[in-house]
Amino acid sequence: MKHRFAKLVPAHMDKNLSFQMINTQPGDNSKIAHAFSSDEVRPAQPFLQGCSGGWVMVEFWNPDKEVVQKAAKHLFELFDLPYLEGEFTREELGLSCI
Numbered sequence: 001m002k003h004r005f006a007k008l009v010p011a012h013m014d015k016n017l018s019f020q021m022i023n024t025q026p027g028d029n030s031k032i033a034h035a036f037s038s039d040e041v042r043p044a045q046p047f048l049q050g051c052s053g054g055w056v057m058v059e060f061w062n063p064d065k066e067v068v069q070k071a072a073k074h075l076f077e078l079f080d081l082p083y084l085e086g087e088f089t090r091e092e093l094g095l096s097c098i
Contacts, residue, residue: 008072008085017068019058019075029056044071
């Protein structure tokens with residue numbers, strides 16, 4: 001079984017800051033959706049932007065980065081993952097270099 005891995009991904013093109021996690025497991029999406037109503041996450045205005053094939057993306061519509069970071073940290077804590085920011089690398093995604 002592959003381990004979950006997540007990052008707070010910077011805004012890009014038409015997407016705002018987002019929490020993205022790979023190698024999700026059954027029940028993870030429900031756990032995330034339940035967290036949307038928490039006092040830590042709700043102010044960031046989360047939106048389940050996508051979930052497919054072991055990947056989930058929660059986009060935040062609040063432009064205040066501190067509010068979004070607080071929400072993201074809560075999501076990282078739900079899965080006992082280290083808080084990381086940035087784009088995913090090919091290596092992190094398990095893609096070999098060509």
